[in-house]
Amino acid sequence: MNDPLARPRPIRSLCHRLPPIVALLLSVTVITVGMLLPPTHWPSHGALLCILLAALSLARVPFRVVAGRLAIFLAFALLFAVSVPLSQGFRGGWEIAQGILCRGTESFLSGLWLISVVPFDRLLATLRRLYVPAILLAILAFMYRFLFVLWDELDTMRAARRARTFDRAGLVFRWHNAAQMIGMLLIRSLGRSERVYGAMCARGWDGTLRTLDE
Amino acid sequence: MNPSTAETVLEVSGLSFSYPNGRQALDGVRFSLRHGEILGIVGPSGAGKSTLLLHLNGLLPLRPEPTRASTNGAAVHVAGLSVGAANLAEVRRRVGFLFQDPDDQLFCPTVRDDVAFGPLNLGLPRAEVERRVVESLSAVGLEGFESRSTLQLSLGERKRVCLAGVIACQPLILALDEPFSNLDPRARRALVDVLRRFEGSQIIATHDLDVVVELCNRVLVLDEGAIRADGAPAVVLGDQALMERHGLEVPLRLQLLRNPPQ
Numbered sequence: 001m002n003d004p005l006a007r008p009r010p011i012r013s014l015c016h017r018l019p020p021i022v023a024l025l026l027s028v029t030v031i032t033v034g035m036l037l038p039p040t041h042w043p044s045h046g047a048l049l050c051i052l053l054a055a056l057s058l059a060r061v062p063f064r065v066v067a068g069r070l071a072i073f074l075a076f077a078l079l080f081a082v083s084v085p086l087s088q089g090f091r092g093g094w095e096i097a098q099g100i101l102c103r104g105t106e107s108f109l110s111g112l113w114l115i116s117v118v119p120f121d122r123l124l125a126t127l128r129r130l131y132v133p134a135i136l137l138a139i140l141a142f143m144y145r146f147l148f149v150l151w152d153e154l155d156t157m158r159a160a161r162r163a164r165t166f167d168r169a170g171l172v173f174r175w176h177n178a179a180q181m182i183g184m185l186l187i188r189s190l191g192r193s194e195r196v197y198g199a200m201c202a203r204g205w206d207g208t209l210r211t212l213d214e
Numbered sequence: 215m216n217p218s219t220a221e222t223v224l225e226v227s228g229l230s231f232s233y234p235n236g237r238q239a240l241d242g243v244r245f246s247l248r249h250g251e252i253l254g255i256v257g258p259s260g261a262g263k264s265t266l267l268l269h270l271n272g273l274l275p276l277r278p279e280p281t282r283a284s285t286n287g288a289a290v291h292v293a294g295l296s297v298g299a300a301n302l303a304e305v306r307r308r309v310g311f312l313f314q315d316p317d318d319q320l321f322c323p324t325v326r327d328d329v330a331f332g333p334l335n336l337g338l339p340r341a342e343v344e345r346r347v348v349e350s351l352s353a354v355g356l357e358g359f360e361s362r363s364t365l366q367l368s369l370g371e372r373k374r375v376c377l378a379g380v381i382a383c384q385p386l387i388l389a390l391d392e393p394f395s396n397l398d399p400r401a402r403r404a405l406v407d408v409l410r411r412f413e414g415s416q417i418i419a420t421h422d423l424d425v426v427v428e429l430c431n432r433v434l435v436l437d438e439g440a441i442r443a444d445g446a447p448a449v450v451l452g453d454q455a456l457m458e459r460h461g462l463e464v465p466l467r468l469q470l471l472r473n474p475p476q
Contacts (some may be wrong), residue, residue, distance in 0.1 A: 118365075121363065145320075145322070147315045192318065198273045198318075202273060203306070205304055212330045212344070212347075
């Protein structure tokens with residue numbers, strides 16, 4: 001079973017023992033350094049990537065996880081990067097494309113490291129202490145909470161679908177199926193958000209986020 | 215406020231409601247609830263049980279405007295307050311609502327944050343909120359769960375955390391939508407024990423008729439949006455003809471009382 005939303009497992013590494021604020025600052029520093037380096041200076045970007053990979057292995061993030069997530073990220077980043085030279089008829093813009101790829105990958109790996117070593121609720125608490133606006137934090141908290149719920153829902157739908165698909169194959173058939181499932185998931189998510197909002201109203205929600213840690 | 219045992223805490227008078235697709239979900243529902251009463255609402259699926267509960271703290275109708283609402287004006291009163299746009303906050307303070315699916319209700323990263331959500335919205339001071347979190351978690355038998363992640367709880371635990379979040383607001387009435395569905399016997403037993411200790415009124419919509427006999431002191435049979443029977447659980451649920459007419463069956467507990475196994 002390859003669960004892309006691997007549940008947090010208790011790993012104790014050197015990185016996990018860092019105070020959350022230190023991990024957050026390290027991660028932001030790496031991203032800032034990546035932004036400041038000239039996009040075509042390969043040795044410095046190479047060094048930064050090596051540092052990031054070393055940090056990920058120190059945090060015992062499995063290589064499979066890093067590679068899998070990087071592949072998804074690169075698929076989007078490449079499209080985005082290529083769009084710049086494309087808009088100039090491939091006569092220029094390669095430098096910007098390089099910048100997007102290098103800096104994007106560095107930021108992505110740095111973020112991956114951060115969420116691997118700091119539990120999500122502690123990360124939110126740290127961001128709150130740094131005066132990140134409450135509404136952003138609320139959105140992050142909701143996203144993290146309901147990602148798992150929706151993923152489980154999708155899993156159930158897929159299992160139910162598989163149980164009745166038998167061995168019918170074919171690309172068009174599978175795409176058709178996937179499209180239906182995505183549509184269904186969207187509608188279920190809308191229904192779910194409606195119920196969650198109702199449940200929040202039932203406990204006195206008036207649009208202001210209040211937490212115990214303020 | 216210290217209501218005497220005879221005081222009416224909830225008055226539903228002629229409540230009708232139809233969904234936007236035209237389906238009549240409630241049709242002239244009329245009943246009242248006294249302080250401390252535990253009322254079971256039973257009926258086949260689609261009878262209007264959840265719809266009725268959602269009206270008790272104003273989650274339905276969605277737009278309480280006189281022009282669009284299909285509900286008669288102020289058909290529900292909670293402790294003398296009419297349930298409507300003007301009194302929503304006060305009404306929701308008095309009626310605690312437990313949703314069927316705990317994932318609809320639990321949305322904070324940790325148990326402590328989630329139980330504190332209601333009391334914080336009531337504007338209580340932090341020390342009081344902290345006290346209520348500890349108290350309500352211990353009331354549902356989950357002492358020491360404060361820092362646990364809401365993602366790592368069993369279904370029974372999640373239901374009880376939800377209940378703690380509702381109890382922490384100290385409501386006058388608990389409205390529970392299918393609280394026992396999908397629970398294993400131990401989790402179900404734990405929940406029944408928690409509810410038995412709660413000192414307010416309760417309205418429990420459920421298919422678990424055995425629990426109704428055990429826990430409730432009154433039961434309503436709801437079918438096609440209208441109340442078909444109202445009385446003591448042993449009498450109402452023991453009426454085989456009535457039960458069969460509304461897609462239910464006499465709970466095993468009562469069958470055994472009547473025809474003990476040889």
